[in-house]
Amino acid sequence: MKRLPHLFRSPEAIAGALILALLAAMALAAPLLFPGDPQAIAGPALLPPFQDWSLPLGTDRLGRDVLAELFHGARTSLAVGLAAAAAALLIGALVGTLAGFAGGLVDEVLMRITDAFQTVPSFLLALAFVSIVGPSLGVVVAAIALSAWTGPARVARAEVLSIRERDYVAGARVIGMHPLEIAFREVLPNALPPVLALSSVIVAAAILTEAALSFLGLGDPNRVTWGGMIAEGRTVLRTAPFLSIVPGVALVLTVLGVYLAGEGVVESTAMRRSLS
Amino acid sequence: MSLLTVSNLAKRYDSGGKPFAAVDDLSFEINPAETLALAGPSGSGKSTIARLVLRLIQPDAGRIDFEGSDFLALTGAALRARRARLQMVFQDPLAAFNPRATVARVLDDPLRIHGIASRAERPRRVAALLERVGLNAGLAARAIHEISGGQRQRVAIARAIATKPSLIVLDEAVSALDVSVRGQILELLIDLQRQERIAYLFISHDLGVIRAVAHRVVLLDAGRIAESGDARAVIANPQSAIGKALVAAAPRLTRNRP
Numbered sequence: 001m002k003r004l005p006h007l008f009r010s011p012e013a014i015a016g017a018l019i020l021a022l023l024a025a026m027a028l029a030a031p032l033l034f035p036g037d038p039q040a041i042a043g044p045a046l047l048p049p050f051q052d053w054s055l056p057l058g059t060d061r062l063g064r065d066v067l068a069e070l071f072h073g074a075r076t077s078l079a080v081g082l083a084a085a086a087a088a089l090l091i092g093a094l095v096g097t098l099a100g101f102a103g104g105l106v107d108e109v110l111m112r113i114t115d116a117f118q119t120v121p122s123f124l125l126a127l128a129f130v131s132i133v134g135p136s137l138g139v140v141v142a143a144i145a146l147s148a149w150t151g152p153a154r155v156a157r158a159e160v161l162s163i164r165e166r167d168y169v170a171g172a173r174v175i176g177m178h179p180l181e182i183a184f185r186e187v188l189p190n191a192l193p194p195v196l197a198l199s200s201v202i203v204a205a206a207i208l209t210e211a212a213l214s215f216l217g218l219g220d221p222n223r224v225t226w227g228g229m230i231a232e233g234r235t236v237l238r239t240a241p242f243l244s245i246v247p248g249v250a251l252v253l254t255v256l257g258v259y260l261a262g263e264g265v266v267e268s269t270a271m272r273r274s275l276s
Numbered sequence: 277m278s279l280l281t282v283s284n285l286a287k288r289y290d291s292g293g294k295p296f297a298a299v300d301d302l303s304f305e306i307n308p309a310e311t312l313a314l315a316g317p318s319g320s321g322k323s324t325i326a327r328l329v330l331r332l333i334q335p336d337a338g339r340i341d342f343e344g345s346d347f348l349a350l351t352g353a354a355l356r357a358r359r360a361r362l363q364m365v366f367q368d369p370l371a372a373f374n375p376r377a378t379v380a381r382v383l384d385d386p387l388r389i390h391g392i393a394s395r396a397e398r399p400r401r402v403a404a405l406l407e408r409v410g411l412n413a414g415l416a417a418r419a420i421h422e423i424s425g426g427q428r429q430r431v432a433i434a435r436a437i438a439t440k441p442s443l444i445v446l447d448e449a450v451s452a453l454d455v456s457v458r459g460q461i462l463e464l465l466i467d468l469q470r471q472e473r474i475a476y477l478f479i480s481h482d483l484g485v486i487r488a489v490a491h492r493v494v495l496l497d498a499g500r501i502a503e504s505g506d507a508r509a510v511i512a513n514p515q516s517a518i519g520k521a522l523v524a525a526a527p528r529l530t531r532n533r534p
């Protein structure tokens with residue numbers, strides 16, 4: 001925690017961190033401020049924003065509270081984005097470490113699989129996966145992770161390839177350590193920094209993918225999502241544009257916040273590294 | 277009977293497409309509690325020999341017998357178990373440890389891996405190892421990068437003796453240390469050899485150091501043995517061209533084996 005202040009030194013990073021903090025607060029406060037089902041009807045349909053102060057952002061086509069939906073949507077977006085990114089980083093780090101450390105046939109096979117995943121456009125992959133397995137939160141997370149792990153895998157492999165030639169890896173072999181322990185306990189933790197540097201981009205992409213899937217009606221139908229809200233609003237885009245604009249702006253800000261904060265962290269760690 | 281017998285060992289590498297022999301038809305042996313020095317100019321194959329003997333790389337030809345059995349025949353778990361008996365100390369003690377490690381972890385690993393002591397007993401063993409190499413047991417909690425180079429090399433030696441090996445390969449293990457620390461480390465090594473009957477394959481380009489610690493010496497030239505014999509005799513009166521060149525290049529050869 002002592003590091004936190006100088007993690008966010010640049011104004012961009014501070015802006016990013018503030019947006020993320022706001023978003024996290026929204027996600028955490030959603031069930032407190034808007035208990036009950038955000039998908040329940042709360043008032044007259046298509047109430048414009050700033051008319052009725054009990055419904056500050058108005059209502060949608062079915063009379064649902066837009067502000068409540070926005071808060072609950074933040075929950076879904078963040079949860080899916082973080083879970084999918086964490087899963088993608090984990091899978092990528094494991095696959096990349098195994099491939100780079102084992103070398104030979106294992107490397108060949110794992111990297112061909114990585115190639116195969118990478119040649120399919122990632123959104124199509126997620127789309128296909130959800131349409132086959134069926135939309136639920138877990139499946140959406142898995143689909144996004146499946147389409148995003150290849151980048152971390154490549155970065156991890158490259159890093160492991162250079163680390164495995166170091167003396168300390170030879171030293172671990174000399175004391176009789178099992179190869180899997182060497183790979184995952186000695187090598188992987190030291191290969192992580194450049195992999196984790198990808199996390200902001202991956203979280204941002206995961207949030208966008210989730211929104212896109214929901215927009216196409218492939219999100220979890222029992223959850224409010226920003227993508228789903230945009231899709232809902234699209235049918236009345238001319239008469240009630242705010243229904244698409246509000247979640248759209250939220251989405252853009254979120255992705256921006258994640259990206260800026262992530263860049264700030266990467267920059268300050270790079271700075272700390274070059275200082276030491 | 278010799279502890280380690282290397283017979284007709286060969287290792288080739290590719291350099292720009294054409295193969296060359298880093299180690300060529302090499303044979304030597306080491307007896308229990310003996311120090312055999314490997315000397316030779318840079319690139320003569322010393323580190324390659326160390327890595328071959330430690331089974332870190334595979335030879336192209338030859339045979340290695342260690343403690344009376346075919347060391348090259350061992351694989352997997354059997355090889356890992358046997359590694360307890362054959363340890364190594366590297367030149368750069370900082371590069372030789374995981375940058376995230378603490379002293380305690382570095383010494384705990386071999387004890388755990390080879391089941392030498394129970395989890396509850398290991399901290400005491402770690403402390404004893406530190407004291408055995410002349411370090412304060414309180415150092416255990418420190419990170420590897422926090423201690424001095426000389427302390428680090430002592431930790432490396434403690435790690436190497438943790439599994440009670442019969443042979444330790446030291447690849448330029450004192451070359452990176454400054455002179456006063458170097459003398460202390462050499463004395464520690466000699467003391468350990470006397471007490472525990474450990475043999476050393478002592479790799480160095482420094483004939484002064486070799487004369488101080490080695491019983492016998494093998495002089496290498498381009499992966500082949502140029503000359504070998506009693507360390508002091510060879511250094512006092514080298515016969516081969518490479519031996520003469522190494523002696524001529526050495527700074528004052530004044531120290532004797534203590």
Ligand SMILES: Nc1ncnc2c1ncn2[C@@H]1O[C@H](COP(=O)(O)OP(=O)(O)O)[C@@H](O)[C@H]1O
Nearest residue numbers: 289290298316317318319320321322323324325
């Ligand atoms: N992995 C490798 N690939 C190609 N050539 C190598 C490799 N390792 C060592 N060599 C070459 O083998 C020769 C012997 O190297 P080395 O054993 O490190 O010598 P020394 O330790 O005596 O300085 C050198 O010419 C070196 O360039």
Ligand SMILES: [Mg+2]
Nearest residue numbers: 322323324448
């Ligand atoms: Mg060398």
